[in-house]
Structure formats: C-alpha cells, structure tokens
Amino acid sequence: MIATISIFAGFALILIGLYGALTNRNMLRMIVAFTVANTGVNLVLVAVGHMFGRTAPILDSAVPVAEAASKIIDPVPQALVLTAIVIGLGVTALMLAYVYRLHQNNHSLDISKCTELKW
Amino acid sequence: MIKRFTVLLLLVGLATIFFSLALGYVPDESLNQTARYYAENTVSDTGATNIVTAIIVTYRGLDTLGEVTVLFLTAAIVGLVLTRGAEEGKGKPMLPSGELLSTGSGLLVPLILLLGVYVFVNGHLTPGGGFQGGAILASGIMLILLTDPMRHFSHRLIGLIESVSGLVFITVGILGIVLGAGFLDNSLLPKGTLGELFSAGTIPLVYSLIGLKVGAEFSSMLLSLSETEGS
Numbered sequence: 534m535i536a537t538i539s540i541f542a543g544f545a546l547i548l549i550g551l552y553g554a555l556t557n558r559n560m561l562r563m564i565v566a567f568t569v570a571n572t573g574v575n576l577v578l579v580a581v582g583h584m585f586g587r588t589a590p591i592l593d594s595a596v597p598v599a600e601a602a603s604k605i606i607d608p609v610p611q612a613l614v615l616t617a618i619v620i621g622l623g624v625t626a627l628m629l630a631y632v633y634r635l636h637q638n639n640h641s642l643d644i645s646k647c648t649e650l651k652w
Numbered sequence: 653m654i655k656r657f658t659v660l661l662l663l664v665g666l667a668t669i670f671f672s673l674a675l676g677y678v679p680d681e682s683l684n685q686t687a688r689y690y691a692e693n694t695v696s697d698t699g700a701t702n703i704v705t706a707i708i709v710t711y712r713g714l715d716t717l718g719e720v721t722v723l724f725l726t727a728a729i730v731g732l733v734l735t736r737g738a739e740e741g742k743g744k745p746m747l748p749s750g751e752l753l754s755t756g757s758g759l760l761v762p763l764i765l766l767l768g769v770y771v772f773v774n775g776h777l778t779p780g781g782g783f784q785g786g787a788i789l790a791s792g793i794m795l796i797l798l799t800d801p802m803r804h805f806s807h808r809l810i811g812l813i814e815s816v817s818g819l820v821f822i823t824v825g826i827l828g829i830v831l832g833a834g835f836l837d838n839s840l841l842p843k844g845t846l847g848e849l850f851s852a853g854t855i856p857l858v859y860s861l862i863g864l865k866v867g868a869e870f871s872s873m874l875l876s877l878s879e880t881e882g883s
Binding site for chain 2 (some may be wrong): 536541547548551552581584593598609611615618620622623626627629630631633634
C-alpha cells in the first residue's frame with residue numbers, strides 16, 4: 534500500500550517538475566522544477582524496492598544473518614538512489630553556476646533572452 | 653499558446669504511460685536473485701552489516717569511484733565557471749550576523765563536524781556512510797559561511813584533503829588487485845568481529861576516505877558559490 538502511494542506520488546512529482554521546467558521562463562524556477570522531478574524519480578525507485586512487512590537492509594540482532602533474505606527489502610534500489618541523489622546534487626550545482634554566469638552576462642534570468650544559439 | 657498546448661499534450665502522454673506503469677505494478681513477494689545473493693552473502697564476503705554500504709563500497713566499488721570522479725568534475729567546473737572574473741573585496745561591507753547565529757554556529761559547528769565523522773566512520777554498521785557524512789561535514793562549513801560570508805577558507809587545504817583521500821582510495825583499490833582478488837577487494841584487512849567498528853576489511857577505511865573527499869568537494873562548491881557574493 535505504502536509502496537503504491539509512493540509510486541503515484543513520485544510519478545506526480547515527475548510530472549509537476551517537467552511541467553514547471555517546460556513552462557517557466559525564469560531559469561531559477563526551472564532549476565527548482567528539475568530538482569522536484571529528480572526527487573520524484575528517486576521516490577519511485579525507492580518505492581519499487583519496498584516490500585510490505587520487511588525492514589531496512591541492515592543486519593543486527595533483529596535481523597540475524599540466517600534469516601536476512603526473508604526479512605530485508607531490496608538493497609539494490611537504495612544503493613542506486615544514493616548514487617542518483619549525489620549526481621543530482623552535482624547537476625543542480627552546475628546549473629546554478631551556469632545560471633549565475635548567464636545572469637552576469639545578460640542581466641536577466643529569462644531563458645528567452647538567451648538567443649546566441651537560436652537559428 | 654501552441655507551445656503550452658504541446659507541453660500539455662506531452663505531459664498527458666507521459667501521465668498515461670506513468671499511470672499504466674503504476675497500475676500494473678505488483679510488489680515482489682520475495683527478493684530477486686541479485687538481492688538474495690547480497691542478503692545471504694554480504695556477511696561472509698565482506699563482514700559489513702549494512703548491505704547498502706557493502707554494495708556501494710565493495711560489490712560496485714568501481715561505480716562509486718566513477719561517482720566520486722563526477723563530483724570532483726562538478727566541483728572543478730563550478731570553481732572554474734564562478735571564480736573566472738570574480739573580483740574579491742568588491743561590494744559593500746555586510747552587516748554583522750546576529751548574536752544568535754554567531755553564538756549558535758560556534759556551539760554547533762564542532763558538533764556537526766563530529767556527527768559527520770561519526771556517520772562516515774560507522775558507515776558499515778549503521779545507516780549512513782561516506783556520502784551522507786560528507787554532506788553533513790559540508791553543512792557545518794555552510795553554517796560557518798552563513799555566519800561570516802567573507803570568511804576566507806584555504807582552497808589549498810581543501811584541495812589537499814580532497815586529492816590525498818582520492819589518491820589513497822585508488823591506492824587501496826589497486827592494492828586489492830595486487831594482493832587480493834581484484835580492484836577494491838576488501839580482504840586486505842582482517843574482517844574482524846561482525847558489528848564492531850574495526851571490522852569489514854577495508855570498507856570503513858574506504859568509506860571514510862570517500863566521506864572526506866565528498867565533504868571537501870561539497871565545501872569547495874559552497875565556497876565557490878559564496879565567493880561570488882559581493883562581486
């Protein structure tokens with residue numbers, strides 16, 4: 534149940550983020566929209582690895598080694614999402630840096646003012 | 653108008669795909685083959701109790717090296733893009749930060765740094781690890797920068813921490829080829845008792861190095877962003 538809710542919420546976040554990125558003219562707002570979509574993707578990935586009634590993939594006294602396979606959720610999506618979060622941060626930092634430079638050159642955050650590559 | 657219509661059309665199409673995907677999703681009843689292997693063999697292979705850490709540092713260690721490289725590239729490019737042409741010392745002097753912020757940061761920053769180190773040193777036992785710990789370290793630096801935006805940090809020191817930890821990380825990986833079974837093989841150090849701090853072979857060492865590297869990279873990004881202030 535919780536996995537289904539998370540998957541729907543994640544897909545909704547992706548759509549909201551894409552809508553924001555495609556319709557906003559302000560580049561800072563586009564960056565925020567991209568991070569929203571990014572969060573949605575991560576949410577869907579984690580939710581796919583979730584299994585009802587199981588616990589986190591960390592072994593301790595509650596999850597002995599012998600019973601691990603029947604008690605933990607899938608660890609692979611979690612490792613993937615850890616990677617995705619870090620790369621997402623890098624992408625966001627790059628976008629912010631480029632937008633800063635563009636603002637210095639164009640004195641505007643409007644993406645329709647960036648016409649150097651337009652034909 | 654046409655543009656907005658196209659956007660809506662695209663989103664409706666995507667929404668249909670997503671909706672049918674989500675409706676057709678049936679949660680697994682048991683672990684798939686890969687996950688089952690990790691669940692059953694992580695302890696005997698690596699000695700770590702946190703399976704996610706074992707996957708990231710040992711099973712997919714090469715991917716993690718690539719990931720850290722991407723972060724390094726990002727930090728380098730952010731530094732390059734932002735510092736080019738930025739003149740220091742320009743702009744009006746800032747108001748001093750409030751009493752609450754400066755006292756609070758003096759109290760909190762050592763604790764935050766300690767928590768960051770704790771999180772990445774215990775990455776093989778508890779939730780957390782190098783990336784999370786590194787982000788916590790960088791948040792301490794961010795608090796310092798919020799208190800005093802004009803404070804000067806040594807880029808040379810941060811670069812030194814970053815490159816030394818990256819170099820030792822790769823050296824440990826190559827030693828794994830020479831002495832162990834392959835790149836980043838963690839049998840170089842004894843596996844120790846399950847659940848203790850000094851266990852799981854090279855995982856705590858490698859994850860601490862990753863933590864230092866990630867913390868240094870995030871801090872250098874924050875510094876580059878903060879040094880553009882006032883120019």
